[in-house]
Structures are given as C-alpha cells and as structure tokens.
Amino acid sequence: MPMPGQFFMVGLPGRLDPLLKRPFGLFRHEDGLLSFMYRVRGKGTLIMSGLVPGDTVEILGPLGNHYPLPEGKYRIRKPLLVAGGTGVASLLPLLRELKKNSIFVYGGRNRDELLCIDEVRGLAGEFIAATQDGSEGVRGTAVDVVTDLIRGRDKDGFLLYACGPAGMLKSLQGLGLQGYCAMEENMACGTGVCLGCAVKTSTGYKRACTEGPVFDINEVVFERF
Amino acid sequence: MSGSELNLSVNIGQKLPLKNPVMTASGTCGYGAEVARFYEPARLGALVLKGISLTPWPGNPCPRITETACGMINSIGLQNVGLKAFIKEKLPVAKALGSPIIANILGGSAGEYVKIARALEEAGVDGIELNVSCPNVKKGGIAFGLDLKSFTKLIKAVRKDISGPAIIVKLSPGAQPIEAFARAAQEEGADAVSLINTVPAMAIDADSRRPLIRNIVGGLSGPAIKPIALWLVYKTSKAVTIPVIGIGGIRTGRDAIEFILAGASAVQVGTASFVDPAAPVRVLEGIEGYMREKGIKDISALVGGLVTGCS
Structure with a gap:
C-alpha cells in the first residue's frame, strides 16, 4: 500500500x-x-x-520513505502543509489522511498554477492561498503566509510538511519550525544504486530515492541557493 | 526457462570460472544486496560491486547526473563507504548472495591500489577490477588509465602482491592506442581487461548557460556509446589473448551477442539496470534465446565470430 x-x-x-x-x-x-x-x-x-x-x-x-504522521510526542502539534506549485501533488495524499486537522498553505505564481485548489480547500481545516500576482488568495509567497501565520505563536505548536521549489524550502527552513520536506533531485534508477540523487544533509549525502524523498527539513543543507 | 542444455560458461583467466558471461557493471548494482529484491544475483556470472577507495569518499555535489540523447552523463565522484566498512559490512552480505564477487577498486597512488587489493584478497573476493578509467575523481583513477608508463607500473605492483583473485583492468575509451594498454595489462599478468568505462562528456543548458552537471564534465554511458565500445572491444580482442569483457550500452541479449561476436568473452550490464533493475537477467535470457534460435550449444563458439569480407 x-x-x-x-x-x-x-x-x-x-x-x-x-x-x-x-x-x-x-x-x-x-x-x-x-x-x-x-x-x-x-x-x-x-x-x-x-x-x-x-x-x-x-x-x-x-x-522511498513517506511523510511521518504526527504521532507520539508530535501528536499534539498542528500539521502545517506548505505546497509550492506542483509540490501539491506530493502533499495531497497526506492531506487526505489528515483532513480537517491541518493548515494548508498553497503558493504559486498565479491562479492557473494552483492546481486542485478546490479539493485542497475542501479538505483542509484552514486554507490560505498565495499568488505572486494576487490573482488568488493573498499577494505574496507561501513563505510570506507562513511567516505571518506563526508570528507571535509558539513554533512548537506546528509540524511542517513542505514540498516545492528548493528556494521555498530553504526559506521555510529559516523560520525555525520542526518538520519535513520532500526533496527533488535528478534520479536515474530510483532504487538506491546509481547514487545520482544525493541530498546534502548535516550528516553527509543521502539518497533522495532511498533515505528520502522525505527529510527532516532542518537536516537538509541547501547548497544551490 | 533454464539454459541447462546450453553451455554458457566462460573463464576469466585460470582463476575465475563463470557459469555465464553476464555481470553487473560497477556502480550499477550497489554492493549487491540492493539488487536482490529484483532478481536472484546467483543467476549471473558475477557481481561487480561499486568502486572502493582506501578511505570513504563523500562524492560530488549535485546535479550528479543528466540524461542526454540515448544515454546519460554522470559525475558521482565515486562516493563509497571506504575499504574498512566495505570489508566489514558490505562484503559479507554480497558474498552470501551466491554469485562470484568482483570488487572494483580505485586509489590515488599505486601503493593505495596494492593496499586495497591485499586487504580484499585476505577478505576473500573472487576478482579485483582495477578502475583506472573513472573520469570523475581528481586524484588517481584515470591518471593511470591514460599514461602507459604509470599504467604498466601499477599493474606490475598489484600483480606482484596478489595471487588469489583474478585481476581485471578496466580501460578508458580515451586510452590511446587501446591495443598498447591491453597488451601491457596482459604482459604484466592481468587475467582480463574490461572496457569501456564511461566516455568523458558534457551537457549544457542554453537558457541558463550552465552545465547540466555540477562538476561540468562527467562520463557518458548507455546505448549512445555502444558503437564506440564495440569498436574498441573489437580492436582490443585482436591485440591480446586474455579475455576481453565488453561494456557499453548493453541492454538486450542481442547487444551482448554483438559484443561477443566482436571478441568479448563476457559482458557487463550497466546503465540498462537503471532503466530496468532486472536488466542483467534479461540480457542473460536474451543470450540463451539467441543460442537456441541459432542452434548454438556453446557460447565459446560465438566469441570473435564476426564475419567479414564478401560472402
């Protein structure tokens, strides 16, 4: 399954x-x-x-691995899902599990880029869209929305799940939340043998296909930005 | 289907009898255990494991791979766990898979190659493939593969110390003339040569003006290099009497047969395993199918069987 x-x-x-x-x-x-x-x-x-x-x-x-559900000591945290563009494809299956117990922030350049927006809006407990041209939701980026959302609130109350461009993930990492991100890298085999999809982490290179694609967001070293 | 009525066995020198000529290429089957969920490794002639260096190497930054027409460029940078962890953790698992194990090794100096080879002989491997052709590391490797003098010295040094495992020398397509390198390997006592390693290559994104590999240059593999590999295997097999192991873009039994007709005694399957993890087994089954179809009972009847001239 x-x-x-x-x-x-x-x-x-x-x-x-x-x-x-x-x-x-x-x-x-x-x-x-x-x-x-x-x-x-x-x-x-x-x-x-x-x-x-x-x-x-x-x-x-x-x-590959999967998004860990908020269990054990994380059970009391509010899942905060942040999708950039087609990153929504990876987070929607998670949202279907979490349903109303979630906040979903969905960012893109414009309204046309926010695919499946109705399904996401219908499922999420709280939904905020952000577009750079303001054609849907607030004008700005998903990172702007998250920054506003957590301002003045206890960061330990959230558990972040993020998927989208590396620039967005790096900015989210800077907000100091705990949580996970799904990484994209060029991949040849997908089964752990080619070592092409290396993700740099604080404990060395890891394979996005095998140790990932989901990583602790605070372990990833975003080096291309 | 079994190949029991067919004889596919080949000998890599006197030390390494293989039940069939199909091996994995180094860097495409991990340390062996990774492929066991896709096929039974014991079905293959041998497993050639990921290259090993004396100390662990972290590998190169990403992007490490990019696809090009009918092939791919990689610059992994020989990321590996290092000799110690290889012997302690990886080798015992690989040996339990039931296939002969060939270790691929790479050093920064002849002394390093010797040190690694000695430790592997003691740990018990069936063969050692000397990687003198990796285009993606700064020190060692291809420095030996393109210079005939240091190439010869290296093989002499390793041969002097190693008596158990078969020694295979993996040649670069850039070794010119390739016959001279193959002859030197034979004269210094190598049991076989394998070729080709990847072809140095690059790819550029015209929009961003950036190379598509972080290291700028990498090694091209896949069907795109098969004609080059065939030509070099053909030339090499005419120059030496030791077995030649053909590598380069093999993904079907017919591809393997072409290499065998060109003079290869055995083959390695590489990039095809990235597309289909069970590719080496499919190549083996393809060879068996070809032999049945053509009524050939012994694969040795095909080695170097290229027909030239007028019919």
Whole structure:
C-alpha cells in the first residue's frame, strides 16, 4: 500500500530516448488506480501528455520513505502543509489522511498554477492561498503566509510538511519550525544504486530515492541557493 | 526457462570460472544486496560491486547526473563507504548472495591500489577490477588509465602482491592506442581487461548557460556509446589473448551477442539496470534465446565470430 510522499519511477517502454524512467510522487491511489500529476517540461512528459487509454507505461514502485504522521510526542502539534506549485501533488495524499486537522498553505505564481485548489480547500481545516500576482488568495509567497501565520505563536505548536521549489524550502527552513520536506533531485534508477540523487544533509549525502524523498527539513543543507 | 542444455560458461583467466558471461557493471548494482529484491544475483556470472577507495569518499555535489540523447552523463565522484566498512559490512552480505564477487577498486597512488587489493584478497573476493578509467575523481583513477608508463607500473605492483583473485583492468575509451594498454595489462599478468568505462562528456543548458552537471564534465554511458565500445572491444580482442569483457550500452541479449561476436568473452550490464533493475537477467535470457534460435550449444563458439569480407 503506497504511503503519502512515496514515489514511482515512470517510463515509456521500448524507447531509447528518453531512456531513463522519471520519478513522480503518487498523487492518488483509488480502486487499484494510480494517478500522477505532472507538468509538461521535457521530451518525456510531452510524450506522456499524448498517451491515450490503452497505451502502456512502465512503473516501478512504490519507492522511498513517506511523510511521518504526527504521532507520539508530535501528536499534539498542528500539521502545517506548505505546497509550492506542483509540490501539491506530493502533499495531497497526506492531506487526505489528515483532513480537517491541518493548515494548508498553497503558493504559486498565479491562479492557473494552483492546481486542485478546490479539493485542497475542501479538505483542509484552514486554507490560505498565495499568488505572486494576487490573482488568488493573498499577494505574496507561501513563505510570506507562513511567516505571518506563526508570528507571535509558539513554533512548537506546528509540524511542517513542505514540498516545492528548493528556494521555498530553504526559506521555510529559516523560520525555525520542526518538520519535513520532500526533496527533488535528478534520479536515474530510483532504487538506491546509481547514487545520482544525493541530498546534502548535516550528516553527509543521502539518497533522495532511498533515505528520502522525505527529510527532516532542518537536516537538509541547501547548497544551490 | 533454464539454459541447462546450453553451455554458457566462460573463464576469466585460470582463476575465475563463470557459469555465464553476464555481470553487473560497477556502480550499477550497489554492493549487491540492493539488487536482490529484483532478481536472484546467483543467476549471473558475477557481481561487480561499486568502486572502493582506501578511505570513504563523500562524492560530488549535485546535479550528479543528466540524461542526454540515448544515454546519460554522470559525475558521482565515486562516493563509497571506504575499504574498512566495505570489508566489514558490505562484503559479507554480497558474498552470501551466491554469485562470484568482483570488487572494483580505485586509489590515488599505486601503493593505495596494492593496499586495497591485499586487504580484499585476505577478505576473500573472487576478482579485483582495477578502475583506472573513472573520469570523475581528481586524484588517481584515470591518471593511470591514460599514461602507459604509470599504467604498466601499477599493474606490475598489484600483480606482484596478489595471487588469489583474478585481476581485471578496466580501460578508458580515451586510452590511446587501446591495443598498447591491453597488451601491457596482459604482459604484466592481468587475467582480463574490461572496457569501456564511461566516455568523458558534457551537457549544457542554453537558457541558463550552465552545465547540466555540477562538476561540468562527467562520463557518458548507455546505448549512445555502444558503437564506440564495440569498436574498441573489437580492436582490443585482436591485440591480446586474455579475455576481453565488453561494456557499453548493453541492454538486450542481442547487444551482448554483438559484443561477443566482436571478441568479448563476457559482458557487463550497466546503465540498462537503471532503466530496468532486472536488466542483467534479461540480457542473460536474451543470450540463451539467441543460442537456441541459432542452434548454438556453446557460447565459446560465438566469441570473435564476426564475419567479414564478401560472402
């Protein structure tokens, strides 16, 4: 049974170009049907967008670890889910578990970028959208929203779950909350052997595919920003 | 399906008999245990494990890999647990998988190679592949693989001290002329040569003007390099009598057969295992299927069987 945060390697059979499978976070798992959300970004996703019912894709998974639910000493904390852009795909399965016991902050450039916004709004206990052009929710970034939200409140009252661009994750890390983030890195195998998807942490490189994709946000060393 | 009526066995020198010619390529099966959930490692001729250095290496910063047309570029930087942890934690697990174990080793000096090789002989490996062709580390490695004099000295030094495990020398496609390196390996007592390692390469994003690999340069692998690898295996096999192990873009049984026809006695499957973790087994089954289809009982009948000239 796939858990929220886990991913699958998805590939196009019999092709040499693109050759490798690509990792996609599981978006939905219902009645034996797996759903993935993706944005057309390159050759592979362009071909995928042209597939019709009956076409075949190859999948390998579920792979990687998952978002830990707020249990034990974290049980009393309020889950604070922060999605940037398509990061929503990874957090929606978690939101479906947490339902009303959650705050969901969803940021993007504009309204069109906030996919599945109605489902998120309907499920979350408290929902705040942020767009850079102000076309949906507040004008600003998801990080701005979180900064306002926690101002003057006990940080230990929250448990952060974040998925989105590395710049957003790094800024969230700076807010001093405890919690988790899902990391994206170029991946070849997804099974722990190629060592391509290294994530730098305070205790050395770890594989996003095997020790991740979910990491303690305060252990990650964001070096590209 | 079993290959019992077929003879796929090959010998890597006198020391390393393999039940079939298919191995994993170093760096594509971890330390062995990682692939056991996808296939039974004992089905393969041998497992060639991730390269080992004397001390643990952290590896290079990301991005470490990028895909290119029909291939990929990597610059992992030989991230590994180091000799001590390898012998204590990884090797016992790998040996229990039931497949002959070949360790791939890399040092910054000839003395380091010797030290690692000695420790591995004592720990009990079936073969040692000398990595003198990794393009992604600053010290050692390819420095030996491109300079005939230090290459020869290195193999002499390792051979002098190692009598148990088979010694395989992994050649770089940049070693020129490759025949001279292969002959030197043979003269210094190597049991086999394996080739090719990845081809130094780069990829650039025209929008950001940045290299797509953090280290700027990496090593190209996958189907894109197969024709180059075939040519180098063909040339090398004509220059030496020791077995040649073919590597480079092999993903099907027919790919492996092509290398064998070009003169390889055995093959390693690398990048294909990233696409399909069970690729080495599928290559093996493909070879068996080809032999049945063509009525060939013994794989040795195919080695170097390239037909040239007019028919």
